[in-house]
Every structure is written in C-alpha cells, then in structure tokens.
Amino acid sequence: MTKRKRAVIDIGSNTIRLVIYQYSKISGLKELMNIKSVARLRNDITEEGYLNEQGIQKLLNLLHSFKEMLIDYGIEHYRAVATASLRQSKNNQEIIKKMYEETGIQIELLSEQDEAYYGYFAVANTISTPSAVTIDIGGGSTEITYYEQKELKHAISLPFGSVSLKRQFMQSDTMTKREHDEVYHFAKQQFKEVTWLNDLKVPVVGISGSARSMAKMDQSRKNYPLTGVHQYRMSLADFNEINDEISSLTYNELKKMDELSADRADIIGPVAEVFRALMHVVDSQKFQLSRKGLREGIVISDILKEYPLAFDRTDVFRSNARYLASEFGKSENQILHHARIAELMYRELCRHELWDYSEEEIYILNQGAKVYMIGEYLEQDAASQHTFYLLSNRSINGLNHKERVRLALLASYKNKDSFYTYLKPFEDWFTKEEVQMLIRLGALLKLIYALDASKRSIVTDIVIEINEETPEVLDLEIQTRGYPLAEKYQGNKQKKHFERIVKKDVVLHFV
Known part of the structure; x- marks a missing residue:
C-alpha cells in the first residue's frame, strides 16, 4: 500500500x-x-x-x-x-x-474543548493507562481532562500557561523561592475550583514539552538505562526532588543542563509548580509522560475516519504489535498463529497441573509471541541480541518502560545465559517470581517458534499426554496439515530448553 x-x-x-x-x-x-x-x-x-x-x-x-x-x-x-x-x-x-x-x-x-479533546484522544490511543488526568501546558493556556476506562468524562481549558505565568509572576529569567511558592499556590487554587479534579487518585499524564523535560531530568539523575520518554513514569517523591533542584538553580545554570532545551530554561520553574499543584489536588502519586499530544490526536482522529481499525484504545499494544511485526518481516497471519499455538500449549500444561493457570501470564505470552525474534529480519545468527535491542530501545505504544523491557526479555529468549545478560541492567525492576515466569514463558515460546520452522503455520493443534507408567515423560502430540520436515528437526533440537523448565523428558509426536 x-x-x-x-x-x-x-x-x-x-x-x-x-x-x-x-x-x-x-x-x-x-x-x-x-x-x-x-x-x-x-x-x-x-x-x-x-x-x-x-x-x-x-x-x-x-x-x-x-x-x-x-x-x-x-x-x-x-x-x-x-x-x-x-x-x-x-x-x-x-x-x-x-x-x-x-x-x-x-x-x-x-476551541478550548477541541484542544483538550485532541490531547486526551492522543493519550487514550497511545498509552495503556485506563484512567487518568491529562495536562497540556501551553504558552497561554492549560488543558486538563479526566478520562475513565478510556472514556472522556471532563475537560477544561484554563487561561494560564508557561509564558503567561512567567509574565505574571517572574521579575527576571531566574525564578526566586517566593515566586515558586506564588505560582504553586495560584495554580493549586485554580485547580481546586475545578470540583471534578479533587481527590481523583489517578495518575497524572503530562503532555507538553516541559513535561518531557521533567522526565529527562529524572532519567539523568537516575542514570536511567533506557532511551525515550514516552510512557515514562515518575513518583510524587521524584517530582518533589526535581522541583527542589530546579528552584535552586539560576537561569544560566538551567540553560546548561543537557536534558533541558535552552528555550525552556526560563519557563520550566512555573511549569514544574503547576504539575506539582495538580498532583496534590488530584491526590496522585504517579506522574506519567506522553510524548503524544494535540498534533497526534488530530492525525489519529483523521486516520480513524478512513481506517476505523487503525488504532484500538482498549488494547493499545495489539495494533502496535501488528505494525511492529510487519516492519520486521512478519505477516499478521504468522504472529496470530504463534500466539494461538503458544496459548494452546500453555492451557495444556495447566490442564495437567504442570503450571498454575493465570490470565495475566496468557496476556504476557500473547504479547511475546507476536514479536518473538523479530531481530531475525536484521541477522539470523544474532536474532536474539537484535530483538532485545530493538524492543528495549524504541517507544512502543501501549507499554510502559518496565513492560517494554519485559517484552524484550521474553521475545528475545534464547537460553538462560543470554536472558540474564540482558536482564542485568534491570535486575531491580523485576521480582524473582517475575524473572522465573519470563524464563518459563520464554522457553515455551522458543519451542513454539521451532514448531513453525518452515514459516508455513502447519501446526493445527497440540495435545499433551502423560502416561502413568512413565510420568517422567511428556508426550506432545503435534497435529499438522502438511509434512513437518523442518518442524521435526528444529523441535527436537530446541526442546531441551523446555525440558529444563518442565523437568521432564519431552517426546514430540507429529501427526
């Protein structure tokens, strides 16, 4: 096309x-x-x-x-x-x-309503957060929306922004402690008068360029191991620490910061206080950055008029997985086949009580199956390394940064050694239980991928049988609609990773 x-x-x-x-x-x-x-x-x-x-x-x-x-x-x-x-x-x-x-x-x-709506619409279609307050601080106005389960509930445009606040409260390019306090109390009072904002206890999503600057500053002080700021998350404590840092710096010092563009150095102070005030009024502990705003809202809205299935705000990752896979040479039929067969195998394992059933695990497995080893597109021999790098270092709509790394670890699973090498910079992001879950699901995906070695999607069903006389053996009846020459070879070659997980010998029977 x-x-x-x-x-x-x-x-x-x-x-x-x-x-x-x-x-x-x-x-x-x-x-x-x-x-x-x-x-x-x-x-x-x-x-x-x-x-x-x-x-x-x-x-x-x-x-x-x-x-x-x-x-x-x-x-x-x-x-x-x-x-x-x-x-x-x-x-x-x-x-x-x-x-x-x-x-x-x-x-x-x-109109004010249109401006607020397009900001909400971009956020709803590009991040997974089901309910949130969005804030887009422009130069002369601030747009606020509240959406619940991706449906817009309230929207308002307030007549102050970064440039107008600077003109109203700042005597010079460097903001004093008193001016910081004045902007904070002014913004807090403005927000408190919007009754539907009070005590919502949902995340606040920042849309503007100044919100991006806040996220970059937080990443810099934490030596953050990932690139990109879309869907980056900060706590209220993080926010307060950055505000304290900003208030202690002069305009010239702010201009020299790598993570802050020079043209925002004189307005970052008022903007930071507005964010802080909103979080307190909403009673929010989480701040999230959306790199998508007004412009993307307009474009997405126009595209949906022509292609109604182009985006799915109820499951943002689903459509993006399709685009991502196709970019790296996988057809939609292929990724749907891998997801279906992987789920079949998972349910069979649970049927025999080898694994405990979990809807969350099925969802994560489904995600990984759709982009498993996309790095093959670049180089067959280094597919695992390329897959992890591609998925962990690019913005993926519908996934926050931890979810993005989780997907990269799962979709690049080759063996335990490489898994732990990739995990090392992110060890404190995951619990031991989460790590073990990813290893289990990764080994399952590796076997499923081997069972489509010819890329013909010929496996139609998988049935697990356990003989009471040989309980140490797991018999897999693999039904196919064609001769599985490549699948037999690769399946038997790669099954050892899965055998270590289920702690049984696995015998493949192709029917």
Missing part, C-alpha cells in the same frame, strides 16, 4: 511547529520530521488583547517557510491549527484571512 504523508502545523503560544507524519495499514503511524520555532506569540499580545504587528510578521514568515517545505515534500493533506494566543487575540479573524491570502494556508482556530 502507498504510504500516505500528512502534516500538522501547530500554532501555539510558545512554539510553532511543522510535524510530518506517514501512515500505512502495514507499518502504522510514524513521525518523519518535526521542526520547531520558539515564537512566543503570547508576548506579542498587547494589553488591549491584539496580536501586534511583530507577532503577525513572525507568524507569516514561519508559514511561508512551512508552505515551502510542504510543497518540497509533496504533502497535500495537512492541517494548520491555532490555540490560545490566536484564540485570545481580538484580531484573530483578520490574521487568519491575511495568512490564507499570502500563504494559501487556512488556519483552523481550535
């Missing part, structure tokens, strides 16, 4: 961005390019409420540049959306008309 490119121009109060995406039914949604300009339009609004000539010219120049890029990239489908600064400008209609006449770009003025 032809991969279709689409773009979003996001005209915010702090930054203006052009982001280009590509979607196909085979490989899913990918971000190809992200160009940002720190325009700070909020500072160009006069006391009378009009965007001044300097701000208008700034916007016009950027749109000319973006239009040129859209033409060069051959992108016909794009949307240009404007949020708080243009929404709050009394001359916004004249500006929109001028931009269209001079650049051909039609700007959509998003």
Whole structure:
C-alpha cells in the first residue's frame, strides 16, 4: 500500500511547529520530521488583547517557510491549527484571512474543548493507562481532562500557561523561592475550583514539552538505562526532588543542563509548580509522560475516519504489535498463529497441573509471541541480541518502560545465559517470581517458534499426554496439515530448553 504523508502545523503560544507524519495499514503511524520555532506569540499580545504587528510578521514568515517545505515534500493533506494566543487575540479573524491570502494556508482556530479533546484522544490511543488526568501546558493556556476506562468524562481549558505565568509572576529569567511558592499556590487554587479534579487518585499524564523535560531530568539523575520518554513514569517523591533542584538553580545554570532545551530554561520553574499543584489536588502519586499530544490526536482522529481499525484504545499494544511485526518481516497471519499455538500449549500444561493457570501470564505470552525474534529480519545468527535491542530501545505504544523491557526479555529468549545478560541492567525492576515466569514463558515460546520452522503455520493443534507408567515423560502430540520436515528437526533440537523448565523428558509426536 502507498504510504500516505500528512502534516500538522501547530500554532501555539510558545512554539510553532511543522510535524510530518506517514501512515500505512502495514507499518502504522510514524513521525518523519518535526521542526520547531520558539515564537512566543503570547508576548506579542498587547494589553488591549491584539496580536501586534511583530507577532503577525513572525507568524507569516514561519508559514511561508512551512508552505515551502510542504510543497518540497509533496504533502497535500495537512492541517494548520491555532490555540490560545490566536484564540485570545481580538484580531484573530483578520490574521487568519491575511495568512490564507499570502500563504494559501487556512488556519483552523481550535476551541478550548477541541484542544483538550485532541490531547486526551492522543493519550487514550497511545498509552495503556485506563484512567487518568491529562495536562497540556501551553504558552497561554492549560488543558486538563479526566478520562475513565478510556472514556472522556471532563475537560477544561484554563487561561494560564508557561509564558503567561512567567509574565505574571517572574521579575527576571531566574525564578526566586517566593515566586515558586506564588505560582504553586495560584495554580493549586485554580485547580481546586475545578470540583471534578479533587481527590481523583489517578495518575497524572503530562503532555507538553516541559513535561518531557521533567522526565529527562529524572532519567539523568537516575542514570536511567533506557532511551525515550514516552510512557515514562515518575513518583510524587521524584517530582518533589526535581522541583527542589530546579528552584535552586539560576537561569544560566538551567540553560546548561543537557536534558533541558535552552528555550525552556526560563519557563520550566512555573511549569514544574503547576504539575506539582495538580498532583496534590488530584491526590496522585504517579506522574506519567506522553510524548503524544494535540498534533497526534488530530492525525489519529483523521486516520480513524478512513481506517476505523487503525488504532484500538482498549488494547493499545495489539495494533502496535501488528505494525511492529510487519516492519520486521512478519505477516499478521504468522504472529496470530504463534500466539494461538503458544496459548494452546500453555492451557495444556495447566490442564495437567504442570503450571498454575493465570490470565495475566496468557496476556504476557500473547504479547511475546507476536514479536518473538523479530531481530531475525536484521541477522539470523544474532536474532536474539537484535530483538532485545530493538524492543528495549524504541517507544512502543501501549507499554510502559518496565513492560517494554519485559517484552524484550521474553521475545528475545534464547537460553538462560543470554536472558540474564540482558536482564542485568534491570535486575531491580523485576521480582524473582517475575524473572522465573519470563524464563518459563520464554522457553515455551522458543519451542513454539521451532514448531513453525518452515514459516508455513502447519501446526493445527497440540495435545499433551502423560502416561502413568512413565510420568517422567511428556508426550506432545503435534497435529499438522502438511509434512513437518523442518518442524521435526528444529523441535527436537530446541526442546531441551523446555525440558529444563518442565523437568521432564519431552517426546514430540507429529501427526
């Protein structure tokens, strides 16, 4: 299928961005390019409420540049959306008309409700957290939503943001202790007046660039072993420690921090206090970062109108596993076959009381089966190493960072030695019981994968039999719809890993 490119121009109060995406039914949604300009339009609004000539010219120049890029990239489908600064400008209609006449770009003025909705929609479709409060702090407004079991319950836009808070409370680029306290108490009072926010006791999901900065700062101080911040989780204690660190640094010191972009050094203080205030009002102990927000919400919404099955917010990982597997040469039929046969084998083991049945284990096994040894696409002999690296070092929608490592350990399972080598940087992430579970399921997946050595999905059923006269032997009747030459060879070669787990000799009978 032809991969279709689409773009979003996001005209915010702090930054203006052009982001280009590509979607196909085979490989899913990918971000190809992200160009940002720190325009700070909020500072160009006069006391009378009009965007001044300097701000208008700034916007016009950027749109000319973006239009040129859209033409060069051959992108016909794009949307240009404007949020708080243009929404709050009394001359916004004249500006929109001028931009269209001079650049051909039609700007959509998003309502507060639309802006909040698209942020929620991106989070619901890209992270697994079933219920949460989302917060997107822009330059001139802050959008808050509450969703429960992935359904939007409440949404509100509050008329303050990072740039407006700086103008209101800060006397210079360096924030004083008193100014920190003033922003915190102001934001807390604003949130308390939103009655549905009080004491929800659910995670808070941060969407904005400043939320990404907070996550990167936390990762840096912990020498975090993974890359990426999407679905990264922090505790309230982590948050308080970072806030204390920020409040002790000058503007110049903040600008030198590797994990903080220089254009956010003067606004990270107010933003951090807003996050802290919201967590206290919600009574939340968990802060989670979503790298997907307004722009992704718009794109996903548009894609779903054409392809209703492209995303599944009730099981975010399911559709992403399909895209991930296809990217590395596995068909949907193949991954569904592996998942089905693995579950058959698991249930047979439980039927004979060799393993204790667990719905959670079946779910984890199903995940691993869909991406098992995807590293073969790069190199057959090093498939395990490539699989672990690929899965542990890329953002996977629907999985938090621990779940991502868990999947990487399971899908790359080759033997116990390699498993423990991969586990070493993450030993304190998993209990002994979790480690043993992953080894069991990994050995099972290794055998199942061997039983599809010819990649023809010829195994139709597996039945386990135990003879009372030889209880030390596990007989596997493997029913096939074709001659299993490769499956016989690989199955008998790889069964030793499974034998160590079940502590029985395994005999394969192909029917």
